[in-house]
Amino acid sequence: MSVLGRENNSDADESLTVRLGSFLARDGSDGAAVDLDVDSPHAAVVFGKRGTGKSYTLGVLAEGLADSRGVSPVVVDPMGVFGGLTAAGGRIVEPTVRPGSIPAAVWPDLVGLDPTSGAGSLLWRTVADAVDDGKGRGGKVDGDTAAGGKPSVPASIDSFRRFLSEADAPDSTRRTVRNHLRLAESWGIFDADAPSVSSFAADGTPTVLDLAGVPETASAGVVRAVARGLYDARVDGDVDRLPWLLVDEAHAFFGGVADPALRTLLTRGRSPGVSFVCATQRPGALPSVAVSQSDLLVTHRLTAEPDVERLAEAEATYLAGDLASRLPTGTGEALVVDDATETAHTVRVRRRRTPHEGGSPSASEVTID
Numbered sequence: 624m625s626v627l628g629r630e631n632n633s634d635a636d637e638s639l640t641v642r643l644g645s646f647l648a649r650d651g652s653d654g655a656a657v658d659l660d661v662d663s664p665h666a667a668v669v670f671g672k673r674g675t676g677k678s679y680t681l682g683v684l685a686e687g688l689a690d691s692r693g694v695s696p697v698v699v700d701p702m703g704v705f706g707g708l709t710a711a712g713g714r715i716v717e718p719t720v721r722p723g724s725i726p727a728a729v730w731p732d733l734v735g736l737d738p739t740s741g742a743g744s745l746l747w748r749t750v751a752d753a754v755d756d757g758k759g760r761g762g763k764v765d766g767d768t769a770a771g772g773k774p775s776v777p778a779s780i781d782s783f784r785r786f787l788s789e790a791d792a793p794d795s796t797r798r799t800v801r802n803h804l805r806l807a808e809s810w811g812i813f814d815a816d817a818p819s820v821s822s823f824a825a826d827g828t829p830t831v832l833d834l835a836g837v838p839e840t841a842s843a844g845v846v847r848a849v850a851r852g853l854y855d856a857r858v859d860g861d862v863d864r865l866p867w868l869l870v871d872e873a874h875a876f877f878g879g880v881a882d883p884a885l886r887t888l889l890t891r892g893r894s895p896g897v898s899f900v901c902a903t904q905r906p907g908a909l910p911s912v913a914v915s916q917s918d919l920l921v922t923h924r925l926t927a928e929p930d931v932e933r934l935a936e937a938e939a940t941y942l943a944g945d946l947a948s949r950l951p952t953g954t955g956e957a958l959v960v961d962d963a964t965e966t967a968h969t970v971r972v973r974r975r976r977t978p979h980e981g982g983s984p985s986a987s988e989v990t991i992d
């Protein structure tokens with residue numbers, strides 16, 4: 624058995640590795656088993672064009688993490704395809720976040736207001752005042768109790784409305800803000816009493832954040848709150864386990880309100896112990912930092928030019944030849960580039976032991992009575 628993601632391959636403790644699959648020989652036969660290290664934190668990317676197996680591979684990783692010691696997998700599931708993880712003890716959550724876990728400065732962008740406009744800056748001020756008021760009365764943004772043990776009074780959309788009605792602003796500006804708050808409320812993701820993000824990492828049970836049907840901007844708000852919340856929880860010493868954030872369709876979350884939190888995980892997440900895995904069929908739509916900061920790259924087949932170009936950025940001095948020419952073509956086959964061992968291998972990803980709910984619908988599979 625080989626372990627990728629760590630320099631020293633000897634005395635591998637199986638509770639601290641995840642079985643990825645097996646080496647794939649040139650003649651298509653399976654070689655030795657390949658595991659990934661989950662003892663240390665990692666940043667990884669999983670690439671592949673549609674249908675090549677990247678969500679499946681993310682599921683393999685989540686299953687393995689569910690069986691590993693000292694870690695907590697959290698899966699961002701925009702398409703609702705990770706429900707099968709309940710068979711590995713996973714919990715499926717329709718995520719809610721505390722309104723105060725999104726910084727006041729981000730609220731205008733979140734609801735589609737220009738932060739420099741009258742309405743945008745009024746919303747910014749309103750949220751800042753409501754959150755400050757909550758803290759003054761014992762509220763803590765993402766914890767359960769405030770310092771001193773006072774019960775928390777987390778900010779709510781209602782408290783934003785209260786501060787809005789007292790703000791010194793023209794009625795028309797106030798009305799615009801009120802309409803945008805109503806939009807945010809309609810997403811159904813905000814709840815002043817939402818469980819703290821650190822609760823997702825309290826045990827080893829995989830948490831699947833089911834975002835199917837949630838609008839993209841709202842999903843980005845959730846991803847921001849969760850990414851930042853897991854990072855802060857480790858920095859503040861609120862969780863013992865090492866969280867692993869696995870994000871499917873990750874291209875959808877860069878460039879929007881989740882972007883700064885995801886970049887923080889990529890560049891600084893490993894130091895407090897947060898691992899981050901981005902899966903996407905559009906590597907070209909990820910920022911370069913996603914590839915340059917990743918120490919593990921798992922790539923299924925890619926063909927589009929911008930995606931293959933992003934791959935070229937991962938070409939390290941220890942790799943001979945270009946990566947694109949080494950990509951395997953079969954479903955579930957991947958090239959794994961590992962910084963720790965400075966190697967690249969072709970791997971056949973193992974079968975899942977829990978059901979995979981992705982894949983394209985096919986008319987030929989319909990049973991007709």
Ligand SMILES: Nc1ncnc2c1ncn2[C@@H]1O[C@H](COP(=O)(O)OP(=O)(O)OP(=O)(O)O)[C@@H](O)[C@H]1O
Binds near residue numbers: 955971973
């Ligand atoms: N390692 C594997 N072993 C066996 N079958 C696999 C493996 N990986 C993928 N498959 C098969 O290929 C199908 C497509 O995989 P998957 O849903 O992961 O594609 P995808 O690359 O995530 O595509 P999409 O972009 O549409 O989500 C799966 O439903 C499964 O049947």
